[in-house]
Amino acid sequence: MHMIVSRFLRVFLLTGLAAVSFGSAITALATEEGLLALQYDVTGKRLFKIEANQLFQRTDEGLVWNAIPLPEDVNEGQLRAVSVPSTDPQALYIAGPSIGVQRSTDNGETWQELSANLPSREVTALTVHRRQDETLYAVIAENGIYQSQDAGTTWKKMDSGPSQKVNRLVHSDMEGSMQTGWLYAVSDDAVRLSMDCFCGWRPTGELDAGSVYDMAYSLDNPKRVYVATQQGLWRSETGGQEWQPVAGDGTVLVALTLSPKGTLYGLNQKGELLRSEDEGQSWAYPDA
Amino acid sequence: MKTKANPGLIPMRKRWFFALWLTLMVVGHAMAEDRLFSSNTPQLEDGKIVYRQYCASCHGTQGEGMPNWEGQNALGELPAPPHGPEGHTWKHSDAMLYRIIAEGWRDPWNKTDRLTMPAYQEILAPTEIRDVVNYLKSLWTQEQRRHQADESAENPFPIQTEIPPE
Numbered sequence: 001m002h003m004i005v006s007r008f009l010r011v012f013l014l015t016g017l018a019a020v021s022f023g024s025a026i027t028a029l030a031t032e033e034g035l036l037a038l039q040y041d042v043t044g045k046r047l048f049k050i051e052a053n054q055l056f057q058r059t060d061e062g063l064v065w066n067a068i069p070l071p072e073d074v075n076e077g078q079l080r081a082v083s084v085p086s087t088d089p090q091a092l093y094i095a096g097p098s099i100g101v102q103r104s105t106d107n108g109e110t111w112q113e114l115s116a117n118l119p120s121r122e123v124t125a126l127t128v129h130r131r132q133d134e135t136l137y138a139v140i141a142e143n144g145i146y147q148s149q150d151a152g153t154t155w156k157k158m159d160s161g162p163s164q165k166v167n168r169l170v171h172s173d174m175e176g177s178m179q180t181g182w183l184y185a186v187s188d189d190a191v192r193l194s195m196d197c198f199c200g201w202r203p204t205g206e207l208d209a210g211s212v213y214d215m216a217y218s219l220d221n222p223k224r225v226y227v228a229t230q231q232g233l234w235r236s237e238t239g240g241q242e243w244q245p246v247a248g249d250g251t252v253l254v255a256l257t258l259s260p261k262g263t264l265y266g267l268n269q270k271g272e273l274l275r276s277e278d279e280g281q282s283w284a285y286p287d288a
Numbered sequence: 289m290k291t292k293a294n295p296g297l298i299p300m301r302k303r304w305f306f307a308l309w310l311t312l313m314v315v316g317h318a319m320a321e322d323r324l325f326s327s328n329t330p331q332l333e334d335g336k337i338v339y340r341q342y343c344a345s346c347h348g349t350q351g352e353g354m355p356n357w358e359g360q361n362a363l364g365e366l367p368a369p370p371h372g373p374e375g376h377t378w379k380h381s382d383a384m385l386y387r388i389i390a391e392g393w394r395d396p397w398n399k400t401d402r403l404t405m406p407a408y409q410e411i412l413a414p415t416e417i418r419d420v421v422n423y424l425k426s427l428w429t430q431e432q433r434r435h436q437a438d439e440s441a442e443n444p445f446p447i448q449t450e451i452p453p454e
Contacts, residue, residue: 176394176395176396197376199379200358200369202360
């Protein structure tokens with residue numbers, strides 16, 4: 001009898017452990033597969049979306065997302081970032097772990113790998129300089145931030161970066177920097193800021209809003225910054241020194257971008273596009 | 289029967305000479321660079337004197353900076369950073385370091401009326417500003433000096449017409 005009970009308990013425990021492990025795996029997979037990003041292209045007046053390791057584009061007025069063909073090796077990695085120069089309508093950069101940094105100069109027809117001078121292809125975030133089309137910043141996991149001033153041909157390590165994992169990197173031309181601008185680094189717990197001379201990272205103001213997903217700033221008024229969090233949208237009029245929650249309809253967004261006209265675009269956790277014309281107070285589905 | 293020498297092969301003795309010459313060049317260059325930035329050389333003494341007189345009260349006699357320099361204080365001010373390898377002075381080009389010393393700089397998060405870094409263009413002559421920047425270079429590692437030299441290649445000290453002393 002004792003043996004039967006013991007065996008039953010053992011099977012029960014093992015089954016439970018397996019279920020827990022399987023559950024964790026499903027969650028991790030869902031998180032990996034659900035990686036979303038959104039980027040507004042000022043010159044092309046279009047949106048780029050990363051969803052399920054694919055890159056899509058659509059115009060401001062368009063209703064359909066069109067897939068952009070990507071290099072084959074993207075399938076082996078995790079597409080995390082898309083960034084576009086401010087004046088070159090044909091250039092496009094993508095990046096991600098095991099993908100490195102890749103560039104297209106013909107709107108996605110062909111791609112060039114730009115990771116030859118990087119220490120690894122484990123790129124977790126990428127941004128193009130707001131005013132300098134050929135200046136790029138790439139975050140290499142467990143290494144630091146690299147800068148290229150020749151559109152990715154050569155790279156130079158500039159900084160070890162914040163100690164927290166950086167999920168998004170955004171360059172801003174907000175005034176007050178010793179150099180040419182600022183870099184916002186979005187981590188799960190906070191948004192951090194450094195001048196682009198990498199003179200030290202500073203936390204932005206207190207943001208008691210759970211996980212932080214993404215940020216965007218106004219091109220006309222770079223001090224106006226929005227951040228998408230687990231508890232909705234927050235806004236700063238001081239470049240992130242102080243944050244205020246945006247009183248709105250409670251929409252939670254995991255990706256965020258801003259057009260020069262002031263239209264906010266976001267993606268919800270399902271990857272659906274939402275748009276706000278009133279600074280994030282109310283959101284509508286443009287596809288509906 | 290004579291065999292033809294392969295023109296592509298360098299005799300062993302010549303190879304040794306070449307390797308020795310290359311090593312001496314590399315070591316010599318590194319030593320020259322170190323000598324240039326040794327704080328005991330006369331070229332840097334002037335900069336050191338200016339530093340001790342005008343900069344050390346905030347940045348420390350040895351360039352150690354103020355305590356807790358990495359974050360803003362309660363007034364939003366950034367304490368004076370160190371100038372050694374642990375700081376970030378070496379990340380700035382000659383042009384930028386010159387401008388910051390000459391014109392000062394205000395951190396946008398600073399909530400006081402003071403500049404974060406005071407301006408010295410009314411106090412120091414252009415040569416003194418350059419001297420003090422060159423002195424700061426003696427506090428960095430060789431790799432940091434190389435990085436800063438790269439940054440300065442396109443952003444050197446401003447060209448200025450110096451007024452000769454009467």
